[in-house]
Amino acid sequence: MLNALTLLIVCQFIGEVTARFLGIPLPGPVVGLIVLLGLLVWRGGPNAEVETTGNWLLRHFGLLFVPAGVGVITQLDVIGANWLALLVAIPVSTLLGLVVTGVVMQRLDRTEDEG
Amino acid sequence: MEKIFHLWVYLETTPLLGLAVTLVVWHLAGMLANRLGNAPLANPMLLSVIMLSCLLIATDTPYSAYFQGAQYVHFLLGPATVALALPMYANLRRISRSARAIIPALLAGSVVAASSAMLLARWLGAPSVVVRSLGPKSVTTPIAMGIAEQIGGQPSLAAVFVLLTGLTSIILIPPTMKLFRIKDMRAQGLAAGMAGHGLATARMLLISETAGAFGGLAIGLNGLITAIIVPLLATFLAP
Numbered sequence: 001m002l003n004a005l006t007l008l009i010v011c012q013f014i015g016e017v018t019a020r021f022l023g024i025p026l027p028g029p030v031v032g033l034i035v036l037l038g039l040l041v042w043r044g045g046p047n048a049e050v051e052t053t054g055n056w057l058l059r060h061f062g063l064l065f066v067p068a069g070v071g072v073i074t075q076l077d078v079i080g081a082n083w084l085a086l087l088v089a090i091p092v093s094t095l096l097g098l099v100v101t102g103v104v105m106q107r108l109d110r111t112e113d114e115g
Numbered sequence: 116m117e118k119i120f121h122l123w124v125y126l127e128t129t130p131l132l133g134l135a136v137t138l139v140v141w142h143l144a145g146m147l148a149n150r151l152g153n154a155p156l157a158n159p160m161l162l163s164v165i166m167l168s169c170l171l172i173a174t175d176t177p178y179s180a181y182f183q184g185a186q187y188v189h190f191l192l193g194p195a196t197v198a199l200a201l202p203m204y205a206n207l208r209r210i211s212r213s214a215r216a217i218i219p220a221l222l223a224g225s226v227v228a229a230s231s232a233m234l235l236a237r238w239l240g241a242p243s244v245v246v247r248s249l250g251p252k253s254v255t256t257p258i259a260m261g262i263a264e265q266i267g268g269q270p271s272l273a274a275v276f277v278l279l280t281g282l283t284s285i286i287l288i289p290p291t292m293k294l295f296r297i298k299d300m301r302a303q304g305l306a307a308g309m310a311g312h313g314l315a316t317a318r319m320l321l322i323s324e325t326a327g328a329f330g331g332l333a334i335g336l337n338g339l340i341t342a343i344i345v346p347l348l349a350t351f352l353a354p
Contacts, residue, residue, distance in 0.1 A: 008194035026342060027258040029196035030335045036200035046201060054198035057191065061317035062160035063141045064192045067185035068256050068274040069164035073171055074178050075272050078245065085239035089232045089249060094283045094310050095291060097228025097253060101220050102297035102306035108216035109301060
């Protein structure tokens with residue numbers, strides 16, 4: 001658990017430093033994801049510990065959004081003043097994004113999914 | 116009574132309270148969601164945010180005091196994003212086989228989602244700061260906050276929009292995929308990750324590892340695409 005968490009945090013750290021140093025317009029954790037993916041390819045896959053800890057974190061992804069989400073209480077006045085715009089803009093744009101991505105992907109990807 | 120008051124004042128100054136209350140409420144929300152049959156809106160995250168927000172308002176606790184403790188949970192968003200490399204690695208062969216479809220699908224979805232959100236909000240009279248904060252709403256929280264700040268939006272507002280977008284996607288994905296006959300799990304995962312970032316991807320991961328892998332890929336690539344196109348869109352759509 002601790003080794004795996006260390007690995008994830010070190011990957012994020014490398015990602016953060018690389019992104020800033022090279023001026024890549026990508027957030028540190030995403031560069032860290034690429035670093036870990038590279039490591040996994042190089043080592044031929046994760047060990048059991050990394051697999052368990054990583055999947056444990058992914059299962060609780062929702063919890064990790066809660067603190068930022070509670071920040072809604074600092075924005076209630078803005079949301080209240082623009083409720084109609086938000087009530088339309090967020091669902092409609094989300095729906096359009098889902099449909100466009102899904103349809104284009106399914107149309108273009110004619111390769112068989114053999115698993 | 117005075118003793119309780121002193122205890123409260125003490126607890127308010129330590130990160131322990133914010134952290135403990137977040138974890139306990141998350142646990143309660145999970146039980147409540149289960150009891151409600153895991154209906155789309157009975158999402159543990161949404162329930163937690165509602166309960167905690169009510170609690171903070173009722174006890175007149177400032178968000179900054181709460182976040183002192185909750186930041187330890189918030190911090191794990193970074194390592195969890197890194198961990199999305201795991202389902203991606205497990206599906207690397209399939210991802211590279213579909214690369215020629217993935218890039219145009221993400222580009223199209225990203226441009227449509229961001230520009231339609233900004234256009235609609237502007238058309239319905241939202242001020243520029245709100246329109247600009249809506250631009251990066253489909254990407255994962257840390258990225259969205261960074262982009263919002265860069266283009267003159269409000270990072271905390273962007274974080275709320277990210278959350279609302281993730282929840283909306285979770286609700287919209289099943290009927291939309293059915294209606295538009297998007298059956299391929301690779302396409303479903305990619306759409307979920309593009310439109311609903313980690314929140315929708317984590318949900319897809321429960322259904323199919325393939326969808327989770329393509330979702331993880333979409334989060335990363337969409338972060339890059341959004342970081343490039345939203346500043347451009349903002350100059351046109353939110354002058």
